[in-house]
Amino acid sequence: MGKLKKNSRSSRHRSNPLAVSRKATSSKQDEQLTKNKILPLIAKLKSTTPNEKSMALGSIAVMSDDPKFRKLLLKERLVQIVLEQCLTDSNSEIVVESFGLLRNLVLEEGYDVAVYLWRQNIWRVIQDNLNKCVKGWHVYKVDATSLDKVAKSLLFDMIENLISLIVGLCDSSDDIFNAVMKEMNSLREFLKDILAVALDFKNKELKITVSLFNAILDLIYDFSTISDEFVQSLTSEWDLNFELLETFVNEVPRFTNLSRVYIQGIRLQLVDISDQSAFVQIVAKILGTLTTIDIGLNRDIMLKEIDNGKLDELKMDAKKRVDARAEFQTVELSLELLTAMIELISYNDSLDAELANALCTQVRDVLIALIPHLEFRSRALTALNNLSWLFVSIQVPQWTSIAQQIWVELSQLDLSQCDVEEKTSIFGCLWAILNVVPLELDSSFVQSLCQELDSNSSSSDNVEYSIRLVGVLSMLAKQQGQVERNLLISQLLFNLLESDKTPSRLTFEILDQLYDIYGDSLYDYNTPVFVSQCYLKRLEQLAPRVKTSFKLVDKNVDKEFKLKAEEIYNNLGRFIDYKKSEV
Structure with missing residues (x-):
């Protein structure tokens, strides 16, 4: 239960073509952009004219997709102004759009924006608006015709934006997630009620927007990757037949690719890891959806310059971008599921x-x-x-x-x-x-790997990268008939062991690999390299430093690494004794 963990909450930013296509600008250009584009829009957020304010929100929502513009907008106190000037507006459409903008900013920026919002008591604002939504939903549930098209659309959009904002906040911080989980009962009951009314299995009809349905699936999937307790609640408290739901989603054409992949993500949370036939089915469903997506077409839509001269056109273009982004999100989610599923298998x-x-x-x-x-x-x-x-x-x-x-x-x-x-x-x-x-890798490639490791080895930010390089070089060092290669690699590894600049995590990884490289005296490089280079003596001289490094590892900070370091340190004495016995 709760097996499918995300690599990192901070990495859950949406795949964004603008992030890989935008060229850097100078500070002078930034000043001009701020003066000519950013500040006029920020000023309009304080307007008392609804259309002007709505236009500004729409334009800012589009601009904030671009990392460069988003940085400039945030620099001009965008979040604070939205909190003060927009969420308090009497116009419901502006409030809905404001929550949508905050949702986007949290998804893109992660921790910093999320924590700022949380400290500004955004949860109280969310709860107040959720209570309004509960009342509006009750009216809709009793008599759907009592709400006109605009009112119904605003209700669905508001619920969707609030749910997505909650997910973004929870993804950004353990503390925020834990705080929200304490309030989960009322939120769960509201979402269960929405699904109970919205899913008409008999007539194969969805009575809410697909985007709202996807937002609910996103919350269910997302929370189940974080909390074992939440996964257990899927079968005990949500009253959902996920097999029936999967059939429903697959048979109703209105649902999107994202809907179908979310269902597989939730299904993956509930599958027994020994049920390999279930994995085969999930793989087939994910790939069947993934291969229908035209990445180039959707990229072009997201990169298209938008003329924000007219509100109706702006909303139409924004809808196309939302749909394109959903397709990109489908690819992103599919890869996340495949990555985690392989780990489970x-x-x-x-x-x-x-x-x-x-x-x-x-x-x-x-x-x-x-x-x-x-x-x-x-x-x-x-x-x-x-x-x-x-x-x-x-x-x-x-x-x-x-x-x-x-x-x-x-x-x-x-x-x-x-x-x-x-x-x-x-x-x-x-x-x-x-x-x-x-x-068989040529010597120039091996030398380039050695240079790459040497130049990155002192960086504490890139330790995992250095560890991978050590792993590759260690495998190459073990190949027979490559004595000179073994010498080249081992000299680098020993130099790094003896350097004060090498992070302890990398030090212990190198030691562990050396045990493997020189673990058999029959290897053709053992005598001409290990013995001739007096590596045994160097290891004996290193032992006190390794002991100190091991003791400095804080088990309260990284218990797993502490245990691994202890094992590697203990093996150092055994390895030294073993190599002495060979002499």
Whole structure:
């Protein structure tokens, strides 16, 4: 229960073409943008004319998709002004749009904006507006015709924006999530009531907007990735038949790709990890949806310059962008699910042929195909890393040739154009592949890896990247018939061990790998390298420093690393004794 964990709440920003396409601007250009575009819009948020204020909110919502504009807007106290001037407005449409803007800002900016809002008592404002929504929903439930089209649309949009804002806030902070969970009973009962009325299984009809339905699914899925207690409540308190719901969503054309993938995400929370046939079905559903999405078309819609001269046109363009963003979110969510599902599958001792084939072919092909799309490259590489390590722990015959093909694809990437997170996954894949296939890599590539590790080893921010490089180099150092390569790599590893600048996490990883590299005196490089270079003496001299490093690891900060460091430190004495016995 609650098995599918997110890598990082702070990483749950929406995939955004603008984030990878916008060129940097100078401070002078920023000043001009602020003067000519930002400040006039900010001023209109204080207008007493509803249309003018609504136009400003719509324009700002579009501009805030762009990281550059968003930074400039936030610098001019956008959030505070929205709280003071817009959420308190008597015009319901402006209030709805304001919550939508805050939702977007929280999803994009994460912790900083979320915590600021929380300290401004946004939860009380949310609760007050939720209470209004409960009353409005009761009116709609009793007699749907009592609300005209505009009033009904505002009600649904308000509920949707509030739910999405709650999810964004909870994703940004454990403290916020825990505070919201204490108030979950009333929110759950409201959402259950909405679903009970909205889902007409008999007539195959949805009586709310698809976007509101998706927002509810998002909350259910999102909270279930964070809390075991919430997952347990899905079967005990939500009164939802998820099998029936999945059939309903698949059979009603009105639902979107995002709806269908959310259902698979929730289903994944409830599946038994030994039920491999269920994994096969989930994979098929996710990939079946994913392969229908035209990434290029949706990217063009999101990048299109919008003429904000007319309110109606602005709203129409905004709707297209929302739909395009939902398609991007579907791709993002699909990758998140595939990544987590592969991790869950790894708890099995073996794989059924059907599941192994799906992972080796269809999943692999989709992940490789997504790498060229910069918005999804990092997530696709993370999933591919998980897939590569799965087949280290569970070996299947067809993976050997497939692993080689994967490295051929990855080796064509320009590493200078990849960020640290992407390179971490790339070399994580290579490390895993080398555990299965002894790839023949030329000496210039090995030397470049050594240089890369040497230049990054002192950075405490990129320790995981350095660890992946150490893993790759250690696998290469173990290859027989490569004594000079072993010498090159081992000299670097020992130099890093002896450096005061090497983070302790990397120090212990290097030690652990050295035990493996020199764990057998029969290796052809043992005598000409380990013995000739007096590595045993250097390890003995390092022992006191390693002991100090181990004792400095705070188990209250990182219990898992403390345990690993203790094991590696204890093994150092055993390894030294073992190497002495070889002499």
